[in-house]
Amino acid sequence: MARTGRPRGFDKDQTLTRALELFWSRGYGATSIQDLVDTLAVERGSLYGTFGDKRRFYLEAVRLYWEVYERHLTAALDTTPLLPALREILTHPARLDELISDVGVPQGCLVGNTTAELVPHDSEATEVVARSYRRFTAILTDALRRGQAAGEVTDSARPEDQAQLLLYVVQGLSLVSRAGLDRTAALAAIDTAIDALRA
Amino acid sequence: MARTGRPRGFDKDQTLTRALELFWSRGYGATSIQDLVDTLAVERGSLYGTFGDKRRFYLEAVRLYWEVYERHLTAALDTTPLLPALREILTHPARLDELISDVGVPQGCLVGNTTAELVPHDSEATEVVARSYRRFTAILTDALRRGQAAGEVTDSARPEDQAQLLLYVVQGLSLVSRAGLDRTAALAAIDTAIDALRA
């Protein structure tokens, strides 16, 4: 029994990455299948055959986005001292190193954008988003715990609570920046947050 | 010359308020004119005649939302001591006293939701949103300056920067809460932020 057939004429991962960029810059609703067909140079039927319908396609892109982001996050926090790394993470919430939106403007965090657009109506999207947030706080909690143990981070609050607060800060910055980024003000606010963590 | 005609059969302000609730709970794109017609019990033509097209209608609702919010914000901060009031503001970002969404779930801040959905593509929306953020930071900056002068708030950072950071926190909390609110964790994070402001 032959299990093979005509091979795909495009690279699945690369196509998903480019779709991610488009979804990221335009949002879910404002990105039509036709937009995807035009941008990806893959016909409708092939997209449906490969990725399922639009929603599945989008959610897959969000998962990929988070996967990449989490890798960067973990790598960045695996250093000493911690606070400069944390500052770096807060400073660039709207851009990943490998995935930069096609417009020059910050597009925010795709997970955050998804939260605003699909949550809480879409339960699957809610799961993906909620899990990303849990992962973020878990990773930061670990790092902050190490920071506290090393005497670098203040122990006036629990690492869990500091991490949760930083989630709010990074998502807030990411969102607000879409409306126009005053880089100086943003940096000053971030430094204020970092200073508050200092032991 | 007669300047009058048949009077409107519905209350304009009340209709706008109810439209605001619908837009708030569903978002711009996911709210169809038909939804509005059904919910508001006002026919399409009347809506178009009164509020213009969908975008103008929505932006008017966002302006109203902000107007109400700003009134509450100003009133809440016009008290001593400042920090409890600030805590109250951070605690309830997703609900206004007078405007509560029809679902039990937090729907976030309508300005934040607009930022995610229409900004930066829609320049008029960007203006409305950016101005709301500027007003928020201005009001909080004033309050924090008074708090610093009174010795209640730490002067280890400039009031402007503290205010900007609080904007991020409130917007981040508001957004993240849509994906499911862990009230205990949220409160702990907010207390962490408030404690960091204490002199």
Added chain:
DNA sequence: TGACTTCTTGAACGCCCTGTCAAGAAGTTG
């Protein structure tokens, strides 16, 4: 080669959307 499987293509379907418009209803004014 021929059978089989998978991918590609692009036309077509049905749906819902925003926005318009003409006819009628409901007021005010003189």
Added chain:
DNA sequence: CAACTTCTTGACAGGGCGTTCAAGAAGTCA
């Protein structure tokens, strides 16, 4: 009353949307 203005109603147009599908192309396997 008649003239005038404004609002209401709901059908309608036109377009874009997501999705499907049949026919053909391009591979593998025996």
